[in-house]
Amino acid sequence: MNFSKTTEYSxxxxxxxxxxxxxxxxxxxxxxxxxxxxxxxxxxxxRLTNDGFLISYRGKAGGYKISKPLNEITLWDIVxxxxxxxxxxxxxxxxxxxxxxxxxxxxxxxxxxQNSINDMLKNTTLEELKRTKPxxxxxxxxxxxxxxx
Amino acid sequence: MNFSKTTEYSxxxxxxxxxxxxxxxxxxxxxxxxxxxxxxxxxxxxRLTNDGFLISYRGKAGGYKISKPLNEITLWDIVxxxxxxxxxxxxxxxxxxxxxxxxxxxxxxxxxxQNSINDMLKNTTLEELKRTKPxxxxxxxxxxxxxxx
DNA sequence: GCTAAATAATACCTGAAGGTGTCAATTATA
DNA sequence: TATAATTGACACCTTCAGGTATTATTTAGC
Numbered sequence: 615m616n617f618s619k620t621t622e623y624s625x626x627x628x629x630x631x632x633x634x635x636x637x638x639x640x641x642x643x644x645x646x647x648x649x650x651x652x653x654x655x656x657x658x659x660x661r662l663t664n665d666g667f668l669i670s671y672r673g674k675a676g677g678y679k680i681s682k683p684l685n686e687i688t689l690w691d692i693v694x695x696x697x698x699x700x701x702x703x704x705x706x707x708x709x710x711x712x713x714x715x716x717x718x719x720x721x722x723x724x725x726x727x728q729n730s731i732n733d734m735l736k737n738t739t740l741e742e743l744k745r746t747k748p749x750x751x752x753x754x755x756x757x758x759x760x761x762x763x
Numbered sequence: 764m765n766f767s768k769t770t771e772y773s774x775x776x777x778x779x780x781x782x783x784x785x786x787x788x789x790x791x792x793x794x795x796x797x798x799x800x801x802x803x804x805x806x807x808x809x810r811l812t813n814d815g816f817l818i819s820y821r822g823k824a825g826g827y828k829i830s831k832p833l834n835e836i837t838l839w840d841i842v843x844x845x846x847x848x849x850x851x852x853x854x855x856x857x858x859x860x861x862x863x864x865x866x867x868x869x870x871x872x873x874x875x876x877q878n879s880i881n882d883m884l885k886n887t888t889l890e891e892l893k894r895t896k897p898x899x900x901x902x903x904x905x906x907x908x909x910x911x912x
Numbered sequence: 913g914c915t916a917a918a919t920a921a922t923a924c925c926t927g928a929a930g931g932t933g934t935c936a937a938t939t940a941t942a
Numbered sequence: 943t944a945t946a947a948t949t950g951a952c953a954c955c956t957t958c959a960g961g962t963a964t965t966a967t968t969t970a971g972c
Contacts, residue, residue: 615766615880616848619930622857629856629869640948649858653932660950673939674947689869699765707778708771709798709899720778720838720892723883730879731764734872748867750858768960789918802962809920822969825918 621696623650623658628667628692630751631680632740638677647751665695684744690735770845772799772807777816777841779900780829781889787826796900814844833890842884 617625626648631639641659645652659678663670667687668678680687706724766774775797780788790808794801808827812819816836817827829836855873 615764615770615842617764617855617857619857621764622855626856626858642948651931654930656949657931663949670949671939672937672949674945675940676938676948678949693764706766706771707775707897707899708766708768709775720887720895721897723887727876727880727883731876734876738869738872743867743869746867746869748856748870750856751867791918800961803960805919806961812919819919820969821919821967823915823917824970825968827919 617693617698618696620658621693621698623648623655624662624692624696625689626650627655627658627662628680628687628740629743629748631668631678632684632744633747633751635680635684635740635744638671638679640677643677662695667692667695680740684741685739687740688736689738690732693735766842766847767845769807770842770847772797772804773811773841773845774838775799776804776807776811777829777836777889778892778897780817780827781833781893782896782900784829784833784889784893787820787828789826792826811844816841816844829889833893834888836889837885838887839881839884 616622627644627650630644630648631637641652641656644650644659645655648655650658659668659670662668663678667681669681670676670678706720765771776793776799779793779797780786790801790805793799793808794804797804799807808817808819811817812827816830818830819825819827855869
């Protein structure tokens, strides 16, 4: 009952980069801050670039930066891009057909929770994350050796 | 962002058996009703028995039945028994240490959702499921060939 | 007691998520 | 232009949840 590692990593990466969203971050710097295996981080950075969240700059002094205004990127966008199983209409019993119409009491309770998760993801942008920096990120933020473009 | 198959199956099995909780259900009958691969269902039934949710009767005309009053079995008990990752104190970024104290806005939103899930699971017993039979279960319930002990 | 029908135990198989290794392509700067 | 530092591409490895196969054990009923 968690997001996949890949989803968590995506949130970490973009959540971290949002703190100073105009900086260019190298994979090396991100690796020093985010506790994600280097090779896998690299793979995910390429994916996030292909998915349009990041712009990459190759060559010496290259790196990544966030591609659009922070208030245009919701957590929902990020979560969905990882191929995370949809949170819509999931039955707690795992039945495909249990999601529509009037079902058990459990179904209503579960739908309510699902909706609260979906709403939260859809209504939270990276902008909000920037305003309220996660403590974990800020602790290590001093260590960063970032560069301006 | 779902429960594991194993958790879903456990909920299905016990949710179904709760509808007529004094009946003895064979693995065969459960298989006909629950859309769970037979061998895997068998394995899970043995596990649920070892975990104390079911009592098994071996030999001809054997089967399984629920071991205690329905109001003593919460969904929380079932979910936890499958080894489902704890829903307590999970950080949406997947950091172990991000779960305590005052963190980002996201942390508070996430904790609120986690709590609502935990509360729901802890406050819902099989008794409630019995009272409000899932449609999917009742549809097929006529097909059952159950036996009394 | 024999047989059939049920569960128990144990080992194995499989696909996909997560993770790694290697080399190619790009680019700033000396 | 040579070099070093960066990302891109692509193939491979590993682990484990989910699923399968086989044989042993138990018991009702003839």
